[in-house]
Amino acid sequence: MQTAEITRRFLAHFAASGHTVVPSAPLPAVNDPNLLFVNAGMVQFVPYFLGQVTPPYARATSVQKCLRTPDIDEVGRTSRHGTFFQMTGNFSFGDYFKAQAIPMAWDLLTQPVAAGGFGLDPDRLWVTVYLEDDEAADIWNRTVGVPVERIVRRGMADNFWSMGIPGPCGPSSEIYVDRGPDYGREGGPAVDEDRYLELWNLVFMQYERGPGEGKEGYPILGDLPARNIDTGMGLERVAAYLQGVDNLYEIDEVRPILTRAAELTGKRYGAHSGHAATSSHPDDVRLRVIADHVRTALMLVSDGVTPSNEGRGYVLRRILRRAIRAVRLSGFEDPALPELLPVARDAMAGSYPEVAQRFERIADVTYAEEETFRSTLKQGATILDTALSDTRREGGVQLAAREAFLLHDTYGFPIDLTLEIAAEQGLTVDEPGFRALMAEQRRRTRADAQARKTGHADRAVFRGVLDQHGPTDWLAYTTLETDSSVLALVREGQPTAYAGVGDLITVVLDRTPFYAESGGQEADAGVLTASDVAAEVVDVQRLFGRLVVHQVRVLDGDLHVGQAVHAAVDAEWRLGARQAHSGTHVLHAALRQVLGPTALQSGSYNRPGYLRLDFGWRGALAPETRGEVEDVANLAVRADLHVTAEVMPLVRAKEIGALALFGEAYGEDVRVVEIGGEWSRELCGGTHVEGSAQIGPLAVVGESSVGAGLRRIEAHVGVEAFRYLARERDLVHRLAGLFHARPDEVGDRVEATVAQLRQAEKEVAALRANLLATRAGAATPTDVDGTAYLGLRAPEGTSTAEVRALAQRLRDQLAPERPGVVAVTASSQGRGSLVVAVNAAARAGGVAADDLVRRVLAGKGGGGPDLAQGGGVPGDRVADLLTAVEHQLAS
Incomplete structure (x- = not known):
């Protein structure tokens, strides 16, 4: 039974018993300060359980997209751990309780497939209940008919549920299926949870918990306003069982990605073990990582998350980079996401059609991130090579933990690659020290997270x-x-x-x-x-x-x-805010008209007179494109398009094509703002003008990158736009006066003047270079242990480029058969720099320019064995640098 069909049957079963089918909330947990991502099916219903909001329905059912990352390092090492998963559930908000919830779950699991159920054998099902929950145990035995010997009582750690933070909680009852002796020992879930696979958790949500660590270390604050039901059936687990496969990596929504990854890398899943699901061979682990993380990235970007260095964006970046790294370690060096993401899209589109509809944007974001990371790997490899060379030169056999951590934390260079490259060069890495630094970083992260977790209490x-x-x-x-x-x-x-x-x-x-x-x-x-x-x-x-x-x-x-x-x-403040917010909608519509429907807004900010809009797009807008967007927006302003706002059901809003902001959560009813009817139709709770002419002029003042596949456009509206344009006009008139030209001639005059200045700079640079070379020609090299050494100090203000050119020129003038080294220093604005050039004979003797520079500058500087440079030293120490290079050659 395909996963999409399992979903359909689940929702139909509960809809038939009066449950409202509620769409999945987006993965970002936008309405809860305690969570980055939705991690359970009940998260979007928390305000109903707490009594903060009156639910619009008494009972509901959903299939919720979830993400859990605490065990991300375990993904792939076992067949049970994953990041993205789906939780089907049914919920009651004070409407029914245990006596109804338990039979409804049992009926769906055991009804024949022909009757709309899942067709599980009742004799293979076990249940667990909370230690003190006699009521649930009695319902399972007397009402449903489960034998007492297949009802297991367990403690709070196993059968008492909460989100792990202050909020609703309660005892639970879990349903397990016996997969048979091939999977482990007999004796029920308390004995072996590999053989006895948990399918469904029924939580009897009736208490509110306080803060505390672990599954048992928290106080119960009291009863909730009503006794509720919150159940969660793991969709991937049920799919694995019904599809006759061993784990989530082999179901229909994941296995195609794994298979494609195996084709790309030339690996065969399970080739090293009789049982692929239990294999810990690196090849199998990496294939599982690739399959899980590519699917997760697809779903995250589909819900509006973009890679960044903090928060949700950092989680996405880490997931993408782990997938890319796993592909590389498996032997595939080319860009992998263009090969894997389309497979993930096709596997998930049956359940989530939006991943196909949004795929152009998803591809732009993820492919750009892969390109960035591939560059990072190249840069990190260079830095690592330097660190390893320094370690060997100093007689060490182990790379310091701080070096490995710097590579990981600052440059995003994975520790696995550090270990691999170090081993290839005969060195080890202080891995315990690295782990300790990582643990300290996690401790700080947990402390920050704990500060967020006080949200409900505050x-x-x-x-x-x-x-x-x-x-x-x-x-x-x-x-x-x-x-x-x-x-x-x-x-x-x-x-x-x-x-x-x-x-x-x-x-x-x-x-x-x-x-x-x-x-x-x-x-x-x-x-x-x-x-x-x-x-x-x-x-x-x-x-x-x-x-x-x-x-x-x-x-x-x-x-x-x-x-x-x-x-x-403040009436003026509100008017400016209305102009800016309506201007944001107009600019968004103009972008989509000029660039196409994939230029979707992913965030915005507006205050009186100013707006900025982030949108999915790859590459900077050409000046003429930016101008066209501005023209379309101002034409819409001039047309004085009618602006309306109407509250309607979310389903209706989607039917008429209203645009929703990626990552936002919406209720059953939403407010739709239209400007010119369908020309601009968006879900929005902001304040707006009555007609687009009230926005006033719209002047685009900037366009820039804010991340891979994400652009930001900024604009002024209303009086602020007039003021901005007036400043631009005054500047043009001032330049026209300076050039004695008409305003429309200023651009050409400036271009011509800039070209003349650049030509003059080139001529001055050439003259300076010739003068430097003439002065340097009179200098004679010093013999340092058989090496011809020439050390010179360039005049004050000589640029680094000129110093570098001089060093190369002088090196090439040295006798090629004799080892030769040239060092040139210069100072500018109180800071000194050093350039070292080494000829081929010196390099053959083991002298390297980058090595000399780093030794003289205490590890700073960079370059290659033939030419290297560094700087940042005080200007009064420049003369000492030449002596230091000579001493290094003599040592």
Whole structure:
């Protein structure tokens, strides 16, 4: 049974029993400060379980895309570990509990295939329950009919579930299938979890947990507002069992990638073991890494993640580079992703059609990252060769841990390659020291993560306000002013009754006209006033999706809880923000019109008068293309296209082609903003103008790269665009005056002047080089242990390029049959540099220019054996460098 068919049957089974089918949330966990990625099927429903948001349905079912990376280094070493996986689940929000959840799961697993089930043999199924959960054990035995001997009671570490952070939790019951004696020992899940494969975990979500490490070291804070059901059936595990294969690497959505990787590398999966799934041979491990990571990268980029050096982007970069490294170590040197990603796309498109629709962008991002990493490998190999040479020259046999860690952490050079290359040169690596440095880095990372994990606790006071007073009456779309009441004041996470002049305080109002920062749009500015109070609003945020909180600075008087205030948005600020946000939509539509539909927005920021938009594209925009985009946008402004905003079901929004921002999570109902109807139709919660003419002129002021396959375009709108263009006009008129030319002639005059200056610079450089050579010609080499050594100091201000050319010229003038070394120094602006050139006879005798430079400059500098350079020394030490080179030759 194919994976897509398993998904279809699962959703149909629960839809038939009244569950709402909910689409998977994107992999980035955008609504939870504790998580980088969704790591469980219930993550998107956490606010419902906690009672923070009223669920729009009493029961739901979904197939959720998940990602777990804590065990990333174990991927491939076993057949059980993977990064991307899919969790099918059914959920009840106070509607039903154990008595209904347990039979529904059993029925789907055991119903015949012809009847829509999975057709599992009931006699091969085992279940586990929490040690103290007599109710679940009784339902399994008396209602479902599972014999007592196949019901196993286990402790909190095995059968009590949470996300690993503060939040909802509860006892669980797991369903296992016995795969037979070929897979291990008899005796049930407590004896052997390889033979007894876990398929489904039914969590009876009824408690809220606090902070704590491990699966048992946390307190239970109390009951949730309702008793809920959260189940998770591992799709890959069920697919493996139903498809008669051993593990997730051999199912229909993964095996084609592994097979293609084997073809590229010339390896045969399982060739070194009678059982490929249990093989730990490096070839099999690498093939599993490639298959898992290529699929994971496909899904991450599809959901809007791009490679970077932090956060989610770093995880993607690491996954991609591990895959590329594994391909290289398997013997395939050419770019591999163009061969592997299309296979992953075809394998996953049956379940996720969007990976095919978005593939052009996915390919741009990932192929560019591979090119970057291949360059990194070349650079890292050069640095490593230098470090290994230094180690050998100093009589060492082991590369220091700090060198290996620097290569890994700064240059992205994998430790496996460091070990391999060092071994080829007869050296070892201080691997324990490297692991210790990595452990220290992980410790710091965990400390940063722990700081994020306090998110729920830090907001507890605001949750109390929400529970007591209900959601904020948010009126930002309809008015700029409201008469409001102060519900709460919060200082440094603690409630307070008063705030005085100079205090920076968080204020919760019963109603507000202020727009809370969201969707790239900055929060409104404005004031809170009363008869004897004035406070400046400096920031506005939304918590739990329903509570708006204002950070204010008290300017006059005292604020206190229960006080009546007048809340007023700065009208000019709001107008500028509306112009910028609508301008972002117009610019996005213009980009897509000029570049094509793959130029999709992946992020934006707008404030009054200014906007920036990140979009998927490979390569800089040509000036004429940039100009065309600006023209299309301004034509849309001139046309005064009608702007509308309508709330509708997400399904309807997708049907009419509304664009959604990559990586964002959306609810059942969404707000669709249109500019000129279908010309620009996007999901957006921001504030907008009524007609595009209100945006004013739009002036593109910059376009740059912000990552592989990702560009950023910046623009001014409205009055700020007028001011920018006025500054450009004034500059042109100033240049016209200097050149005594008309404004339209300035460009040609500047080009001609620049060309003349460059020609003059070349002539001056040639004259300086001839003068230097003439002066140097009078110098005679010194004999240093049979080597002709010529050391010279160039005049102040001589460029490094000129020094390098002089060194090469003088070296070539030395007698070729005799070893010769030339060293030239120069100083400029208080800093000195050194260039060393070595002829062929000296190189044959073991003298290398790069070696000399590094020894003289304490490891700094670079180049090759024939020519090398370095710098950064104080200018008053330049003369000492020549003597130092001579001493090195004599030693």
